[in-house]
Amino acid sequence: MNLQKAMTGMSSPKTDEITALDLSGCTARGCLGRQSSRRPCRPKPNRPKPARVHRALCRLQQAVSEIPREARREVLEGMPPTARQALLAFMERQMCQALERAQPAKPAKPAQLAQPTQPAGQNRQAEARRGHRGHSASQTHQMPKTKKRKTRLVGVSHKKGGWTAKLCLSPYLYVSSRCFDNPHRAGMMLKVLCRARDLASMIGIGIASSSGSSTQPLKQALVAACHEAGLELNDLAPSFNACVDATGIVGCSVSSRSSTCLDEAVHHRSLLLSGRAAGWSHFREAWLSVLQATVQRRTSRAWGRARMKPLRKQNAEEMVDKARRSFELRHEERTLAACRKRLAKAVRAVEVLCSETRKRPLRMLSS
């Protein structure tokens, strides 16, 4: 009974009844009697080794302990009786051993005995992975081999008002042209942007290598690319925008405000990236400051969202916190699903071993 409580962390009478039924059913099914009618002592050659059984049960115990406390009862109820009995017998055995060890010193509480297998945290894999990723050189300036949904000129998009060219100038940093009335003109601008990107990479400029204070060479590359095409920078009217993938923090990408000033976009990118590296609270501050920032805009007759004003602090906080809450909910769901998957696997493994140990399964599994 205490074992069950230790496993579920609950003291529901219903759970206790279930445990009692299963434990009594286990002996009433007569596994031992059936076994005695066959070969009494000689073990089967393909019988699982105790170490293997022990590992499988340890895994199952850990999988159960990873399930959030409130969902454990449901999980235990849904577990096949064979696996559940084996687990209970295993834990009972563990408890006895622990009690024996603790006897000379002082008696330990049963609830504490179930704790050692509790992992440090359910998300430790994800946490461990976080922060270990560097930027691969191969990822920069390469066109991904994605399936294009429409066979249109890559980088040119059709808007209600015309056609624009958009290009990733450097990791996290995007540049868009102004709107043009035909796709050919936008395509030409796209070539100019590509050329600027190439010029920048040729002389080793890159946002990755340039801090916020040294964007001048990149600007020069843009001007040079325009001149090569017989254009002025004003013809292109580039607008810069930094986008940071924050799926690990808020479950989506976060964009800076679009600005005609490269320095502003780079500054926002830098804020968001350093915030992301430092964790949620820092990222939140960075995001808030980006949302509230005033940036330089194109001088066009565009209105509405194209002229969106900086958010007020309260609105920005609402937006940021809403995104985080939504992410946390989704994250919890994903974590629970992963726990359940691991549990199902562990249960299957124990069931297989139980079926292999046709003789006295409980006694063997608990030894």
Added chain:
DNA sequence: GTTCTGTCCGTGATGCCGCC
């Protein structure tokens, strides 16, 4: 060594805003 999982990065598409 292979598979799984989560993150990074790049691209395309579309919603939305308010003046004209």
Added chain:
DNA sequence: GGCGGCATCACGGACAGAAC
């Protein structure tokens, strides 16, 4: 309703580390 263009989302390949 048309317009200009920013904001946001969806999608998918590449990648790295963990798990098996």
